[in-house]
Amino acid sequence: MKKNNFIIASFFGTTAVALGALGAHFLKSKMQAGIITADQLSGFDAATKYQLFHAIVLLIIAFLQNDKQQKWLSYARYSFVAGIFLFSFSIYLLSTRNLTGLENINFLGPVTPLGGLFLMAGWIFLGLHGIKTQNKN
Numbered sequence: 001m002k003k004n005n006f007i008i009a010s011f012f013g014t015t016a017v018a019l020g021a022l023g024a025h026f027l028k029s030k031m032q033a034g035i036i037t038a039d040q041l042s043g044f045d046a047a048t049k050y051q052l053f054h055a056i057v058l059l060i061i062a063f064l065q066n067d068k069q070q071k072w073l074s075y076a077r078y079s080f081v082a083g084i085f086l087f088s089f090s091i092y093l094l095s096t097r098n099l100t101g102l103e104n105i106n107f108l109g110p111v112t113p114l115g116g117l118f119l120m121a122g123w124i125f126l127g128l129h130g131i132k133t134q135n136k137n
């Protein structure tokens with residue numbers, strides 16, 4: 001299980017860096033051409049930051065988890081993974097919809113806050129793990 005945690009964290013870290021570079025270079029040029037707005041570019045940038053921050057947290061969880069089943073860390077990991085997909089990836093699609101021809105994907109609008117709730121839940125589960133661990137000592 002620990003190996004999978006490292007793979008998941010590295011996947012999200014790698015894609016965050018790649019998408020950040022895409023936003024900083026390619027999408028910025030599309031903004032100057034009027035295809036992407038400043039708000040869309042800003043949203044894309046925020047999504048990459050949230051993804052990268054949470055990839056780092058997933059890496060920390062990989063180090064914290066041992067061979068025993070640690071329920072709160074597992075819940076945190078699942079929540080962060082779901083949150084990254086729902087939050088960051090919905091913003092990526094919404095921010096580039098003019099460029100990709102997916103102008104009618106408005107249904108993703110409500111998905112973004114749901115992803116944010118999953119990210120917050122992950123932090124709560126991480127805190128619960130800390131409380132449980134502290135109570136054992």
